[in-house]
Amino acid sequence: MKLKHAKRTLFNLVGIFLIASTATNVWANQLNTPEHIEVLTINNEKQSWYLFQDSRAIELPLGVVKLEVRYKDLIEDDNDDTHQTITSSKITMTFETRPNEVYQLKAKRPETEKEARQFAKKPVITIHSSAGVVEELNPVYIPTANVVVETPKSEPPTNDVSAKMLRYWWSQADETTKAEFIREISETKSR
Structure with a gap:
């Protein structure tokens, strides 16, 4: 009798665990970002980012998501061996997530300082899912007077x-x- 009760309890615990892990996966969405795109906020919540960080995965909530992102990269100077950190203005991207989707921020990575400065003036950053390009609800570009160069030559x-x-x-x-x-x-x- 005790063995039968123990088996039933174990079976119930395994069932609860499976249901809980499945429910967690249904609500979990993932955003993959390349190292040259910085996610500033997700639904107005600040995110951490490090300059030498490889691409990373961030969990996204289900439903409407508002991202603030920007281009930020360490680029070798075209004229000498020094490096410049070049940063764009922020871009706001609003879209709706679906359950169990993996999203990817994409942007062409400039190779030279000249290309990086040009790209930073008006970066083109898109968001994709497994189905293709994600339709944004309210894309907004917030321009500033000039590109921020943290260590100007x-x-x-x-x-x-x-x-x-x-x-x-x-x-x-x-x-x-x-x-x-x-x-x-x-x-x-x-x-």
């Missing part, structure tokens, strides 16, 4: 830590923040 060399920090934070700021900063500096000078 035209900068004069300096050992001043403050100047380096100022240049870094300037490259991270959006156009509105930059305009506000310039306005404040102008007001300070006129006093």
Whole structure:
């Protein structure tokens, strides 16, 4: 009698495990990203990304998904052996996921610094599923005045830590923040 009860309990536990794992798989969608495309947010939730990270897989929720992505790559300078980190403006992609789909962000990877700067001005990033190109609900491109180059070659060399920090934070700021900063500096000078 006890053996029969133990077998039934084991059978029930295995059944529950199988149902739970199947249910998890039904709701799990995966987004694969190449190393030169950075996923900034998924449904306004910040994502982590590292410059030397290989392609990666991210879990997506079922239903409408809003991604903010951008091109970001370390490119060898065309004129010497240095490297430039070139970053585009962000692109918002909104689409609807289906159960058990694997999605892939795709973008041609520039090979030269010139190509990278050109691509960063208006990157073309698409999302695909096993059925092909995914139809976006509201594709939005958010342009900025210029491409962010984190280590521009035209900068004069300096050992001043403050100047380096100022240049870094300037490259991270959006156009509105930059305009506000310039306005404040102008007001300070006129006093």
